[in-house]
Amino acid sequence: MQQVLVLNASYEPLNVTTVRRAHVLVFKGKAEVIEELDQPLRSATVAFPRPHVIRLVQYVRVPRTLQRKISRRALFARDGWRCMYCGTNGGKLTLDHVVPRSRGGDSVWENVVTSCAPCNLRKGNRLLDEISMALRKPPRPPAPALFIRLTAPSIPNGWRPYLEPYAATAAA
Numbered sequence: 001m002q003q004v005l006v007l008n009a010s011y012e013p014l015n016v017t018t019v020r021r022a023h024v025l026v027f028k029g030k031a032e033v034i035e036e037l038d039q040p041l042r043s044a045t046v047a048f049p050r051p052h053v054i055r056l057v058q059y060v061r062v063p064r065t066l067q068r069k070i071s072r073r074a075l076f077a078r079d080g081w082r083c084m085y086c087g088t089n090g091g092k093l094t095l096d097h098v099v100p101r102s103r104g105g106d107s108v109w110e111n112v113v114t115s116c117a118p119c120n121l122r123k124g125n126r127l128l129d130e131i132s133m134a135l136r137k138p139p140r141p142p143a144p145a146l147f148i149r150l151t152a153p154s155i156p157n158g159w160r161p162y163l164e165p166y167a168a169t170a171a172a
């Protein structure tokens with residue numbers, strides 16, 4: 001089944017929807033068609049462009065509570081499949097809590113990073129400044145584009161220009 005990429009008013013990718021739902025958004029004036037496919041949608045009397053990428057007319061703020069659950073796959077993709085301490089992309093990757101859970105650290109995107117097994121072992125139960133380790137960059141919740149890339153069965157060519165600026169690490 002064909003899917004449609006939904007962009008925020010800012011052009012940031014938000015999610016994926018069906019052609020039917022995308023058409024309804026466009027028909028109601030809530031979104032505009034940015035990319036269309038050749039074959040139009042036909043009713044008995046009229047033809048509409050078949051949406052492939054749409055853009056919401058009004059900016060939608062994505063609430064923090066809607067943030068996706070942490071999975072290893074999404075975490076490793078966010079971090080470009082590299083250890084966030086030493087930068088290696090070889091060996092076994094693990095999920096590391098920057099502030100260990102035993103020291104009060106939460107399981108939130110801002111406190112988990114991809115770590116190679118040796119760095120994870122070396123760090124153990126300690127805080128970074130106790131062991132002179134540093135993060136290559138501060139961990140943040142991934143953009144919705146990352147999840148679109150991870151969950152769509154395949155990324156149509158027409159979507160790529162809209163996803164690429166927001167999912168650089170996933171392409172690494």
Ligand SMILES: [Zn+2]
Pocket residue numbers: 083084085086087088115116117118119120
């Ligand atoms: Zn490492």
